[in-house]
Amino acid sequence: MAYAKGLHEVADGVWAYLQPDGGWGWSNAGLVTGDGLSLLVDTLFDLKLTAEMLEAMRRASTSADRIATVVNTHANGDHCYGNALLAGSDIVASARCAEEMSALPPTTMAAMMRAAPSMGPAGEFMARIFAPFSFDDVPLALPTRTFEGQLDLRVGGRRVSLLEVGPAHTGGDVIVHLPDDGVVFTGDILFHGSHPIVWAGPVANWVAACDRILALEPEVVVPGHGPLAAPAAVADLMGYFELLTREARACFDAGMGVLEAAREVDLGPYAGWGEPERLAANIHALYRDFGATAPADALTLMSEMAALAG
Numbered sequence: 152m153a154y155a156k157g158l159h160e161v162a163d164g165v166w167a168y169l170q171p172d173g174g175w176g177w178s179n180a181g182l183v184t185g186d187g188l189s190l191l192v193d194t195l196f197d198l199k200l201t202a203e204m205l206e207a208m209r210r211a212s213t214s215a216d217r218i219a220t221v222v223n224t225h226a227n228g229d230h231c232y233g234n235a236l237l238a239g240s241d242i243v244a245s246a247r248c249a250e251e252m253s254a255l256p257p258t259t260m261a262a263m264m265r266a267a268p269s270m271g272p273a274g275e276f277m278a279r280i281f282a283p284f285s286f287d288d289v290p291l292a293l294p295t296r297t298f299e300g301q302l303d304l305r306v307g308g309r310r311v312s313l314l315e316v317g318p319a320h321t322g323g324d325v326i327v328h329l330p331d332d333g334v335v336f337t338g339d340i341l342f343h344g345s346h347p348i349v350w351a352g353p354v355a356n357w358v359a360a361c362d363r364i365l366a367l368e369p370e371v372v373v374p375g376h377g378p379l380a381a382p383a384a385v386a387d388l389m390g391y392f393e394l395l396t397r398e399a400r401a402c403f404d405a406g407m408g409v410l411e412a413a414r415e416v417d418l419g420p421y422a423g424w425g426e427p428e429r430l431a432a433n434i435h436a437l438y439r440d441f442g443a444t445a446p447a448d449a450l451t452l453m454s455e456m457a458a459l460a461g
């Protein structure tokens with residue numbers, strides 16, 4: 152299927168909403184319909200983008216007039232900052248996701264964007280990657296219902312399982328499985344065509360999440376960013392983590408710093424993936440897994456990603 156902006160029907164009454172090019176902030180979402188009502192998988196990074204998506208969904212299905220449930224796969228703003236447009240819907244997330252959402256609401260993001268010009272290279276990098284989005288005056292609608300582990304829902308007659316697989320990308324990652332349709336919405340457990348970014352880790356947990364997706368034997372995998380995928384893309388991501396773990400371990404044992412390691416690692420078949428600056432965050436996460444005691448704060452990560460992005 153072509154990687155075009157908008158809705159793509161991936162099973163009968165089930166759509167993915169894609170936002171090329173899938174880079175920083177350009178997330179995917181999903182619509183699951185059944186018997187006159189529907190479930191939305193994630194909102195977008197700002198209100199304008201989310202409103203545009205909801206309009207497209209209403210044109211595609213009358214069931215989108217009544218979105219009974221919103222699932223936030225995780226707390227990054229590009230998957231939940233549009234929640235305010237879904238007042239009246241149940242908003243469901245893992246308990247850890249709900250905590251993380253409170254910690255970085257859009258008002259904080261807006262303040263960071265205003266401060267960005269005085270924050271050096273890290274600020275310039277943030278200002279550049281998030282320039283297309285608007286965080287001003289965005290109220291955040293927090294989850295109205297949280298769960299741990301697994302939550303089985305029904306959308307009309309359709310079964311929908313929410314499976315908590317974090318901490319991995321963030322602390323509270325959830326994937327959405329439609330067992331009767333062969334579809335999995337992975338949230339940011341899968342970035343298709345670009346580097347993942349390990350905000351939380353451990354990496355072993357992310358690999359286990361990939362295993363879990365493969366065990367579901369989906370026909371269609373809707374990634375959090377990038378084009379629609381087959382399970383092979385999930386297996387590729389496991390290969391990426393395996394290789395990066397090996398490469399980073401050698402750098403760690405040689406006493407290299409993270410930036411030096413990020414420039415040193417040989418990515419082999421994954422060298423062409425987008426947003427390679429995320430290696431800084433990913434190698435920091437692996438160094439933590441290896442026992443490094445100095446966790447990097449967000450500003451350090453942004454500075455190092457800015458340095459790699461050039």
Ligand SMILES: [Zn+2]
Binds near residue numbers: 229230
């Ligand atoms: Zn995302």
